[in-house]
Amino acid sequence: MDLETLKKTVAEGLEEAGAAQTADAVEAVRITYLGRKGLMPQVMKELKTVAPEEKAEVGRLANTFKKELAELLESRREELSGDGKGAAESATFDYTLPGRGPRRGTRHPISAVIEEAVAIFGRMGFTVAEGPDVETPYHNFEALNTPGYHPSMDRQDTFWLDDGKLLRTQTSPVQIRVMESRTPPVRIVTPGRCYRRDTTDATHSANFHQIEGLYVDSQVSLADLKGTLAYFAHEMMGPDVAVRFRPHFFPFTEPSVECDFSCHVCSGSGCRVCKGSGWIEIAGAGMVDPRVFEKVGYDPETTTGYAFGMGIERIAMIRYGIPDIRLLYENDMRFLRQF
Amino acid sequence: MKLPLSWLREYVDVDASAEEIAEKLTFSGTEVEGIEHVGAGCESIIVGEVLAWEKHPKADRLRLCRVSDGSNELPVVCGADNFDAGDKVALAPVGATLPDGMTIKEAKLRGEVSQGMLCAEDELGLSADHAGIMILPADAAAGTPLLDVMGGVETVLELEVTWNRPDCLCVIGMAREVAALYGLDLKIPEPALEETGKPVEEWTRVEVQDAADCPRYTARVLTDAELKPSPMWMRRRLACCGVRPINNVVDITNYVMLECGHPLHAFDFAMLKESRIVVRRAAEGEQMATLDDEERRLTPEMLVIADAERPVAVAGIMGGAGSEISDATQTVLLESATFDPALTHRTSVALGLSTESSHRFERTVDRATVEWASRRAAALMGEHCGATLAAGVIDVCGEAAGQAPIVCRLGRLESLLGVSFSRDEVLAILARLQIPVAESNDETVSVLPPSFRPDLKIEADIFEEIARMHGLDEVPAAAPMGRVVVDADDARPRAVVACRDHLVGLGLSEIMNYSFLSEQLVDRFGKDADDRRVALLDPVSADHGIMRDSLIPQMAESLGHNAAHQELNAACFEIGSVFYRAGDGIQEEDHLSIGLMGQPQGWGDGAADTSPEGTFLRIKGLLEELVRVQNAPALELQPDTHPAFEPGWCAALFAGEEKVGILGLLVAPIRHQWRIQVPVAMAELKLDAILSQTHDVQGFKAIPVYPSVARDLALLVDESVRHGDIVQVIESDAPMELTGVDLFDIFRSEEIGEGRKSMAYSLTYRSAERTLTDEETNRLHVAIMDRLRQELKAEIRER
């Protein structure tokens, strides 16, 4: 038998061993290949007639095959007899038994919302910037054009530390830090943790998360801001979600707007989630106040920009229908496993 | 702020419904948070006349009244005591329905029949007042519907006025907004005064010590005031705005404040020592009882209105009890002034005293309104208190100079809003807002900000006015443009996301805790390090008083919380900042904590082993795999101690020379506090130690060409010999061909003997150049066995 024929025979033998459905069939395969008058003894017998350049390889292959096939037949015989559940019994295997194996863990819903928001803004060229939780009053308030006697400066709203610093009440100081450290263009989002001296209840938490965005360049308009938030609304809440602007006041933007998303639950007709109005207040935003640019050393004549900010917990609660903010910080596995 | 619509309509003829006005206001920057209909539901309440009353025979607190409903006499049992025979009261007869839906039925109260109810204001939804039943004017006829006496149902808008718009904190200010939005005229009344008394200068003097604290102070004097309740319509309006009616003089000061936004104060002139006013800083240690009967300690940081001797009011915040208007008051000194906003705010915060007055002064009041407000109040006092007005007004400092013009560029307006405006459109909007224009051309409009708009300072402020009056819905949404800032570096935040993804992929669930926790919880994990602790100066509660310097206590608490809810198996991680004192500052550092409890689902057969050893090795293996997938530097374990961890089951994590974390088994005393019965493994490390570097890619290694050969090896060694020692000996002088060392069994038995164990390894050999022969492999293997015998006194059981 030449090398080519032997390779074919080996392939056939391995296949037949697997195809055998009964102990008798296994035995028949053994006799065909390994029996005293079987194919392999014959190959060995005829080895001397093989072409000299193939002789060594044929011998080696035949020996390996004999060993392999014997093992295979043995295991097949076990599968088909005794306790082994073989082909004949496979019909009785209970495929409804629970699956085994790896289980992924879960991301916290706050992380899930932050990561998704970052990804959406990332597609529009925003990169993430981070800053410290422990901030100076200057970065948290004054640089953001907040007057020294603004109500939010009150101790009752801010956690102060004994070195004159405070826990940031918003992620806006990151915007200031980035602008202080580089020249325009700036196109960042700043997800992060913030703190306010709120008494915890179903909708308030002394720890919470925000994501803010800042785009500073030479020709930025309120229309650009609206387009950016409209894209975010579609991507985060659904393709039919619309945005609208209402005038508002924030010290670091002028004009300032509040941005509502149309309700993704009722499509604007009014429901419990949107308290019947068809709209949900999501973001505060506006055109960066020229006085903020002056504080960070940008020329307010040549620089324009917009900024926006929104609460992560609020989006998570609306998106997943979570009724109470405290669930987000209880770390109950029965809650966390759902995400 | 509350805005009664009937009052608004006195100044602007707007026909629109409450809902329409609310919508307009909301979309022009003053959000309407609610619409109330005060008096709605009171349709079946009538005026009753109390004819007589006596004490209930069986209940001291109840009165048996005979009340006329205009045609019949009804027996009514009442729990209030603020009325007498002859009073007109709000009567809900049998069959009447209260605003809360309750229907009045004939009842027996402690044996006495009652055929109706005498109502308090809060029961009728008219105010929060529950001090007693509502007393109506004496001229109200019994049987008249209550709403007729009150002037009908009042519609009240609840407004959220933003910080920058103090001018909107009054009815006239809102009327100005509404007039601008609807293009209507604003009608402000011109108070007519009859100054029949002797000149005011003969009554009093005013001294302002620092004009920076008090830019303007006016005083008028009114004599022969007749103190009584103010007219029904005024009381209704005050109540609708949430201000409690007191007497006609005080009510008029409040009414004018609500009307024009300018807080006023009335002093009992007789109580002013030397009949004069000094506006000055308080002296250190000076004290004063305010109208709320609190004794206030004052400091030189606070501005007071004083007489010749002592403070009689905290300027702009609250009057003093000593000069309060009372029933005995005859002569009134009427103050209308402005005070420095920041000073007022600081004082209000320092005293913990916030009032309608301080709320307005700290947001800036219009200096130009001072005089109008004084005249308006004086005229009303003449009308409703029968007072005689001294001639003239004392006016210290007077009017302010006008502001400089603001130049607005129309081109910049268009580029900023993304909407184009003609000059005429801009001029029309400014005219409606009563913002005067000094001059204009095709490129610019010069604006003169009026005194009532302190928020208009720069060009952008005027742009905002134009945008909000034009309507922000008209601003188009431009297609977002994908501007890439090429030198922005956010590799680290992206690495954190990747790390979180790997942790989740490894079967861990993410938890999230507050950045602060209770001192009590921190103490459980060791008091030694309390000089590291950062405490909040003013925490909301003791549960959240200390900034966390470790994620371990909250991880333990979270696992405990779950154990308490029959969630006995959990695998969790948290990524968060920790805070500690270092040097003279506060350090902030991102940490990762991991906690394993019980047999988390899907952790394979190995998770069934909840022995201490199994639990420890599981968290160790998890960290090893994390390091591998994160392509981070290997972490070395070195024995360590930590108050959270069992002695002997704690190891420090080193990345090279740097200690980056710790892991171990939670000490039983802490575990038992949460009734956790199985070992709990926890680790905490600096997040940066396991973050991948973006450009730090593991290079490719060629796939082996030649087959490998495995040789097993079983060693009998002393218990003191550790796996790490054996691997170290095997690898210390290992041939290049040794490519793998795998422990596959540890075995102890009586046969082996006490204090000894059998460790079985599979060693893998492979050459990069050729197939190894048995002889070559054996030679390498024997050499390793010899070293093990020599260095570890190992007895080799070859297989």
Ligand SMILES: [Zn+2]
């Ligand atoms: Zn809805």
